[in-house]
Amino acid sequence: MELTDARVLVTGGGGFVGSRLADRLVADGNDVVVVDDFSNGRREWIPEGVELVDADLSESGVADSVVDPSFDAIAHLAARKDPNDDDPRGQFVENTTMTHELLRAARDAGVTNVAYTSSSTVYGEAPRPTPEDYAPLEPISVYGAAKLADEGLLSTYAHSHGFTVWNFRFANVVGPRLRGAVIPDFIEKLRDDPETLTILGDGRQEKSYLHVDDCVDAMCHVVESAGTVSAGDEAPRDEASNGESAMYTYNLGSRTTTSVDRIADIVSDVLDLTPEYEHTGGDRGWTGDVPRMRLSIEKLSSLGWDPTLESDDAVRRAAEELREEIR
Structure with missing residues (x-):
């Protein structure tokens, strides 16, 4: 079409x-x-x-x-x-x-x-x-x-x-206008308390972005x-x-994954902060959370399309965009 x-x-x-x-x-x-x-x-x-x-x-x-x-x-x-x-x-x-x-x-x-x-x-x-x-x-x-x-x-x-x-x-999916997800959540928490960041689960949950x-x-x-x-x-x-x-x-999706702790590192770097991390524990952030996810995108790639940004870069760009947007 x-x-x-x-x-x-x-x-x-x-x-x-x-x-x-x-x-x-x-x-x-x-x-x-x-x-x-x-x-x-x-x-x-x-x-x-x-x-x-x-x-x-x-x-x-x-x-x-x-x-x-x-x-x-x-x-x-x-x-x-x-x-x-x-x-x-x-x-x-x-x-x-x-x-x-x-x-x-x-x-x-x-x-x-x-x-x-x-x-x-x-x-x-x-x-x-x-x-x-x-x-x-x-x-x-x-x-x-x-x-x-x-x-x-x-x-x-x-x-x-x-x-x-x-x-x-x-x-x-991450980027400007995102709300109620890990990147804007970390930005808001660090604006309230630049010294400490509470992370749901053990921080090792790893997904594609x-x-x-x-x-x-x-x-x-x-x-x-x-x-x-x-x-x-x-x-x-x-x-x-x-x-x-x-x-x-x-x-x-993308072919790579990023952990929640890595997202915390990226967001902290974007905000020029070095907080201490406190984990709530457990292998998932909430009931129903899938702790590890990576989708095959070979079918999509066979149509001639691939992402311009892999997971870490997508997270960083989104954090930079949301830093300016969330005040």
């Missing part, structure tokens, strides 16, 4: 990745509509000139009022994201409900191109590097379970309703490239049963 002169609905377009995707789509000459209830995002992150619908997609009737036949594609990024959500049932129900309602409304309106932001959490504690065809998928958090359930809904609409779906399983600019570029590249090679080539399409639609699943 060409992402030029297209009309695209971006759900969660006021959030961290969603607003950066909206920026990119506008810059590339697309007509963008954002729907967001700003439970995670901010109004000031919405690009100038973009039509905004302030609404909660999990509420009855909202998706029907937003989706119409004028859209060429939907980028679905809206979700409750807090891994420590004190209402796990509510998180699961809300996330899966908004996805189901959105897909149903899209089917009724005849909008059959959907890009979805899933997560590495669908794999659970898997061997590394984890390829897209790894099974069984056994998430260990409610957030990951909801993402996997959403993937099931997307697969159903691809196989049974003629949809083309681009399903992106994210590694840890991808800068948000690389993330958005990879998404656009896959949407424009997946399906252009035939079966038998390096990146065959994931065929849907009717032969006319497809679901393409791609890991988005």
Whole structure:
């Protein structure tokens, strides 16, 4: 699909990745509509000139009022994201409900191109590097379970309703506008107390990090490239049963990993501080945290795309950007 002169609905377009995707789509000459209830995002992150619908997609009737036949594609990024959500049932129900309602409304309106932001959490504690065809998928958090359930809904609409779906399983994405994650958390803690930094877990948790600019570029590249090679080539399409639609699943990440202690070192260096570290203990930061994650990105690379920044460099650039942004 060409992402030029297209009309695209971006759900969660006021959030961290969603607003950066909206920026990119506008810059590339697309007509963008954002729907967001700003439970995670901010109004000031919405690009100038973009039509905004302030609404909660999990509420009855909202998706029907937003989706119409004028859209060429939907980028679905809206979700409750807090891994420590004190209402796990509510998180699961809300996330899966908004996805189901959105897909149903899209089917009724005849909008059959959907890009979805899933997560590495669908794999659970898997061997590394984890390829897209790894099974069984056994998430260990409610957030990951909801993402996997959403993937099931997307697969159903691809196989049974003629949809083309681009399903992106994210590694840890970092950069400006990031909130509620390890880098901004460390910056805020060190601004409050430059002498001591409390680190969840033992600090040895190790994961892949991808800068948000690389993330958005990879998404656009896959949407424009997946399906252009035939079966038998390096990146065959994931065929849907009717032969006319497809679901393409791609890991988005980097080939390297960075530990939490290393992130603390980088953030401290960026802030020109030398704090003492205090660890809370245990091999993970919270219930449902996967302590080690690295995704295989060979399928993505076979489409001709690789990240410009590996994990350490992505973390450093994000820390420098957030140092200026978080005051």
